[in-house]
Amino acid sequence: xxxxxxxxxxxxQVRFTTRHADVAVPTAPILVPTTLKRYGLSExxxxxxxxxxxxxxxxLINGSFLRTSLDDYLTQNGLSRETVVEIxxxxxxxxxxxxxxx
Amino acid sequence: xxxxxxMGDVEPTRTLEEARELWQxxxxxxxxxxIGLCEQLRLILEPTLATKMRGDFRTGKRLxxxxxxxxxxxxxxxxxxxxxxxxxxxxxxQVMIAIDDSKSMAESESVNLAFETMALVAKALTQLEVxxxxxxxxxxxxxxxxxxxxxxxxxxxxxxxxxxSFDQQRTNVRALTETSVSLFESARALQxxxxxxxxxxxxxxxxxxxxxxxxxxxxxxxxxxxxxKIMMIFVIIDALxxxxxxxxxxxxxxxxETVNGQMKLNxxxxxxxxxxxxxxxxxxxxxxxxxxxxxxxxWFAALTQSS
Ligand SMILES: [Mg+2]
Numbered sequence: 001x002x003x004x005x006x007x008x009x010x011x012x013q014v015r016f017t018t019r020h021a022d023v024a025v026p027t028a029p030i031l032v033p034t035t036l037k038r039y040g041l042s043e044x045x046x047x048x049x050x051x052x053x054x055x056x057x058x059x060l061i062n063g064s065f066l067r068t069s070l071d072d073y074l075t076q077n078g079l080s081r082e083t084v085v086e087i088x089x090x091x092x093x094x095x096x097x098x099x100x101x102x
Numbered sequence: 103x104x105x106x107x108x109m110g111d112v113e114p115t116r117t118l119e120e121a122r123e124l125w126q127x128x129x130x131x132x133x134x135x136x137i138g139l140c141e142q143l144r145l146i147l148e149p150t151l152a153t154k155m156r157g158d159f160r161t162g163k164r165l166x167x168x169x170x171x172x173x174x175x176x177x178x179x180x181x182x183x184x185x186x187x188x189x190x191x192x193x194x195x196q197v198m199i200a201i202d203d204s205k206s207m208a209e210s211e212s213v214n215l216a217f218e219t220m221a222l223v224a225k226a227l228t229q230l231e232v233x234x235x236x237x238x239x240x241x242x243x244x245x246x247x248x249x250x251x252x253x254x255x256x257x258x259x260x261x262x263x264x265x266x267s268f269d270q271q272r273t274n275v276r277a278l279t280e281t282s283v284s285l286f287e288s289a290r291a292l293q294x295x296x297x298x299x300x301x302x303x304x305x306x307x308x309x310x311x312x313x314x315x316x317x318x319x320x321x322x323x324x325x326x327x328x329x330x331k332i333m334m335i336f337v338i339i340d341a342l343x344x345x346x347x348x349x350x351x352x353x354x355x356x357x358x359e360t361v362n363g364q365m366k367l368n369x370x371x372x373x374x375x376x377x378x379x380x381x382x383x384x385x386x387x388x389x390x391x392x393x394x395x396x397x398x399x400x401w402f403a404a405l406t407q408s409s
Contacts, residue, residue: 010315011315011355013206013313013353026352028348028349028352028353028354029348029353030353030354030355030356030369031313031353031354031355031356031372032355032356033356033357033358036356043367044356044367044369047367047369048369080205080271081271081272082204082205082206082209082270082271082272082273083205083206083209084209084348
């Protein structure tokens with residue numbers, strides 16, 4: 001049929017939750033590129049918070065830290081891209097200088 | 103693999119008995135709504151049939167002023183001075199109903215509403231007797247589950263319901279759009295041979311939760327369809343029955359754009375870039391007759407303005 005392989009803007013719905021009330025964002029799902037990693041997701045949260053100084057965040061899916069792209073995570077864990085991915089975020093526990101390596 | 107024959111190697115997801123029960127339940131629950139929708143559609147689709155007054159007849163409804171002077175000059179012999187309303191050229195419709203079979207439909211608890219919508223639209227159009235109906239399912243694969251060439255009976259509805267699983271792992275609206283256009287093209291070719299001069303109008307009603315990728319490419323495909331006089335109405339089923347009560351109206355999307363060589367994050371409302379010109383949002387099947395007919399009315403208005 002048509003080109004099933006070319007997939008320029010693969011997206012997935014995510015929902016962000018946090019236990020830190022001071023950095024909470026709306027819980028409505030957001031469509032994000034599946035190529036996003038920790039840094040990109042951090043950027044999304046900071047965009048939503050609209051603060052002058054960006055805060056680095058860490059992300060947990062099903063209780064484990066996200067260390068790959070969303071795409072790799074979904075593939076490795078056999079998760080559907082048709083499901084809203086629930087993502088919890090916390091203030092990054094690593095010093096900022098180490099964060100660049102992710 | 104657009105042929106119905108290709109359906110042979112796709113396993114039905116439910117037994118005939120289950121599908122029949124499902125179809126009958128939804129057919130019955132939407133019966134009154136279908137009659138209402140049918141009447142609304144009749145008002146919209148039928149008056150646009152072109153009728154013209156034409157001469158020259160010995161009796162008729164209106165005088166043909168051009169014939170009066172010759173009539174008198176001929177000593178009242180050239181008496182074909184009347185005009186009559188000529189038989190309108192028949193307008194035929196081919197309506198394709200496309201239903202999202204992807205897993206997100208099940209996740210958002212839209213399945214029941216999708217079945218209701220399918221039964222309602224198919225029944226109303228069948229009662230209207232304006233032309234042919236086909237049904238396709240889409241997700242990872244686009245499949246023709248009922249062709250234009252067959253009448254849409256309750257038995258056909260049962261067979262159609264057999265093929266929906268709402269478990270496809272992608273929502274390829276792009277492939278749906280491309281496939282629809284080529285299905286319409288071949289359906290038109292067949293119809294042109296059969297119907298001679300009758301006008302053929304092609305309409306697609308897409309029923310989905312509305313979450314799809316690649317809006318830019320889709321926009322181009324929708325434009326191409328419009329150039330081929332194929333109208334597409336997108337019915338977004340916005341199921342608020344889920345425990346979270348999410349609405350597509352609140353959904354945002356993140357895109358990265360290159361600005362001065364740098365990737366810049368851009369966040370926008372999802373529906374702001376929605377690629378279909380005519381879309382309606384439905385939360386309850388009862389709303390459907392109203393919103394669908396007003397979308398069709400808008401389409402006809404736009405059509406008469408542009409012609
Ligand atoms: Mg989907």
